[in-house]
Amino acid sequence: xxxxxxxxxxxxxxxxxxSEELAGTVAGAEVVGLGADGTPTKKIDRxxxxxxxxxxxxxxxxxxxxxxxxxxxxLDGEHGTVFLDPIDGTFNATRGIPFFxxxxxxxxxxxxxxxxxxxxxxxxSFSAExxxxxxxxxxxxxxxxxxxLHGCAMxxxxxxxxxxxxxxxxxxxxxxxxxxxxxxxxxYVAAGRIDGFIDIRETLRVTxxxxxMLICREAGGIVTDANGEELTFPExxxxxxxxxxxxxxxxxxxxxxxx
Ligand code: IPD
Ligand code: CA
Numbered sequence: 001x002x003x004x005x006x007x008x009x010x011x012x013x014x015x016x017x018x019s020e021e022l023a024g025t026v027a028g029a030e031v032v033g034l035g036a037d038g039t040p041t042k043k044i045d046r047x048x049x050x051x052x053x054x055x056x057x058x059x060x061x062x063x064x065x066x067x068x069x070x071x072x073x074x075l076d077g078e079h080g081t082v083f084l085d086p087i088d089g090t091f092n093a094t095r096g097i098p099f100f101x102x103x104x105x106x107x108x109x110x111x112x113x114x115x116x117x118x119x120x121x122x123x124x125s126f127s128a129e130x131x132x133x134x135x136x137x138x139x140x141x142x143x144x145x146x147x148x149l150h151g152c153a154m155x156x157x158x159x160x161x162x163x164x165x166x167x168x169x170x171x172x173x174x175x176x177x178x179x180x181x182x183x184x185x186x187x188y189v190a191a192g193r194i195d196g197f198i199d200i201r202e203t204l205r206v207t208x209x210x211x212x213m214l215i216c217r218e219a220g221g222i223v224t225d226a227n228g229e230e231l232t233f234p235e236x237x238x239x240x241x242x243x244x245x246x247x248x249x250x251x252x253x254x255x256x257x258x259x
Pocket of ligand 2: 045068085086087088089090
């Protein structure tokens with residue numbers, strides 16, 4: 001196991017302990033500041049982030065962390081950037097809905113080469129290294145083979161003021177699921193549990209998506225923006241993008257409805 005994945009496992013174990021104490025509690029949901037992404041920071045976000053950054057600092061695996069609440073934090077490692085979302089799916093975590101994750105991606109020269117997502121309540125770890133496939137634990141995973149909208153299951157998010165594109169697509173799919181933790185929903189596409197994850201609100205940030213995108217692609221999925229074009233993120237947690245992640249077979253069909 002590379003140093004990166006070993007450190008990710010250690011961080012995820014420590015954040016799991018934090019969540020056992022704070023998830024679903026009033027204390028965990030307390031607003032303790034405003035995050036670098038422009039949204040309120042809850043206590044569970046802050047405690048998990050402080051803990052994860054301490055581990056990253058001690059491990060020296062990167063020279064920069066870009067994290068949802070703290071923004072950019074320079075560290076002592078030689079090179080590499082870590083994109084960190086300490087708790088993806090904060091609403092679920094604060095209400096005690098057992099679907100939230102920690103997401104950690106490693107990039108060199110602007111390219112993400114390693115991704116790790118731990119489903120905190122269930123203890124499943126999703127990981128991928130560029131060119132080496134995607135895994136849950138040690139087990140290789142692949143996207144589904146579903147090729148029709150009328151047979152597929154997808155999570156689809158849109159803005160309230162632009163419902164047409166969303167309902168056009170939502171009305172065609174067999175099962176519409178909104179799970180509330182985008183890093184994990186990308187991993188669910190990777191594992192073939194759902195056939196697509198679509199979010200056209202322009203609110204998805206690099207910290208939410210960097211690890212899950214690599215995991216999805218390494219499992220055979222396709223990930224683009226809502227126009228079917230290459231999806232690139234600036235290294236800024238305040239900037240949001242659209243995303244369409246599918247098993248590949250459905251990609252063109254999805255883009256037709258939402259473009
Ligand atoms: C949120 C989750 C959620 C998505 C929101 C994100 P956060 O991340 O990924 O699924 O719908 O847009 O902000 O804020 O809980 O880390
Ligand atoms: Ca978060």
